[in-house]
Each structure stands twice: as structure tokens, then as C-alpha cells.
Amino acid sequence: MTRRARLRGETGSASVEFVVLALVLLVPVAYLVITLARLQAGSYAASAGSRAAARAFTTAPTADEAPGRARAALDLALADQGFTDADATATTDCEQPGCLVPDAAVRVEVQVLVPLPFVPPLLRAAVPAAVPVRASGVAVVDGLAPSRAVP
Numbered sequence: 124m125t126r127r128a129r130l131r132g133e134t135g136s137a138s139v140e141f142v143v144l145a146l147v148l149l150v151p152v153a154y155l156v157i158t159l160a161r162l163q164a165g166s167y168a169a170s171a172g173s174r175a176a177a178r179a180f181t182t183a184p185t186a187d188e189a190p191g192r193a194r195a196a197l198d199l200a201l202a203d204q205g206f207t208d209a210d211a212t213a214t215t216d217c218e219q220p221g222c223l224v225p226d227a228a229v230r231v232e233v234q235v236l237v238p239l240p241f242v243p244p245l246l247r248a249a250v251p252a253a254v255p256v257r258a259s260g261v262a263v264v265d266g267l268a269p270s271r272a273v274p
Contacts, residue, residue, distance in 0.1 A: 154240070154241070157240050157241075158239060158240060161237055161238075161239075161240055162237055162254060162256065164204040164205060164206075164237075165204070165206065165235045165236075165237035165254070165256040166235075166256050166258070167204055168200055168201050168203070168204035168206050168211070168235050168256075169211070169233045169234065169235045169256050169257060169258035170258040170260070171200040171203070171204075172196070172197040172200035172201055172211065172213075172233045172235075172258075172260075173197075173213070173231045173232060173233040173258045173259050173260035174260035174262075175196040175197065175199070175200050175260070176193040176194070176196045176197040176200075176213060176215075176231040176233070176260065177193070177229050177230065177231040177260040177261055177262035178196070178260075178262045179192040179193045179195065179196035180192065180193040180215060180222070180229050180231065180262065181223070181229050181262040181263065181264045181265075183223065183271070184271065185271055186221070186222060186223050186271055189222065189223065190215070193213070193215065193231060194208075194213070197211065197213055197231075197233065201235070206235060206237075210235055210236050210237075210238075211233055211234065211235045211236070212233070212234050213231055213232065213233045213234075214231070214232050215229065215230070215231050216229070216230045216231075216232070217229055217230075218230075221270070222264075223264055223270065223271040224264065224270045225264055225265065225266045225267070225268055225269075225270060226263060226264060226266040227263070227264045228261055228262070228263050228264075229261070229262050229263075229264065230259055230260070230261045231259065231260050231261075231262075232257065232258070232259040233257070233258055233259070233260075234255055234256070234257045235255070235256045235257075236253040236254070236255055236256075237253060237254045237255075237256055238252060238253045239252045239253065239254070
């Protein structure tokens with residue numbers, strides 16, 4: 124067999140090899156980028172949500188309105204990053220009894236469960252397919268404001 128005949132049999136194989144190799148390498152890299160972007164969004168949602176919730180809590184006009192205002196601020200921060208209130212849990216901890224006394228610190232801790240993209244629901248039920256992301260925010264009640272604590 125001549126050299127020219129052998130080369131004709133491999134015509135076009137380089138392009139097929141390139142396409143296969145590109146798919147094998149690009150699909151995992153694309154998945155990694157998408158996953159890291161969602162984790163970053165979850166991290167920012169938790170951070171911004173905890174800070175906003177703590178500020179909303181400490182600036183509430185009454186102690187009865189404080190938890191609702193904090194939850195509304197958290198929901199807004201979550202929605203900005205594409206998450207719902209079902210994706211997050213929040214806990215509020217007050218430094219002093221009554222929470223809204225002057226110079227009291229209020230800490231809000233938020234945990235967001237970030238689901239891994241493209242994982243089918245059947246697999247999600249069997250294997251943990253979400254990454255928890257936590258953040259906390261602290262705000263101090265204005266020292267010159269009157270006490271708004273519930274007696």
C-alpha cells in the first residue's frame with residue numbers, strides 16, 4: 124500500500140478527534156463555572172440578607188414589627204440572587220433581653236441551601252445535592268433612640 128493510500132483512509136479524523144476532545148473537556152469546565160456561579164450567588168445572598176435583616180430588625184419602630192421587617196429584607200436579598208424563602212433559614216439572636224434597647228447588638232445568621240445545577244429530582248432525593256452556605260450580620264440599635272423593647 125502506498126503512502127498516499129494510507130493517508131486517504133485518515134482524512135477528516137483530526138476534526139472528529141478535536142470535536143470529541145473539546146466536548147470531553149468543555150462540558151465539565153462549563154458545569155464547574157455554572158456551579159461556582161450559583162455558589163457565589165448563594166454566598167452573596169446569605170451575606171447581604173443577614174446584613175439587611177439585622178439592619179431592618181434594629182430600625183423597626185416597635186418590637187412587634189421587627190421580625191417581619193427582618194424577614195422582608197431577607198426575602199428581598201434572596202430574590203435578588205434567584206433564591207426563595209424556602210431555600211433559606213434565619214435565626215435572630217439578641218445581646219440583651221428585649222432586643223431593641225439602646226446599644227444592644229442584634230445578630231442574624233442566615234443559611235442558604237444552594238442546589239447543584241442539572242441534578243434530576245430523583246437523584247436529589249437519594250443523594251445530598253445542595254451545598255449549605257452560611258453568613259451572619261450584626262447591627263447595633265441606635266444608642267440615642269428610646270427603648271422599643273416589649274416590657
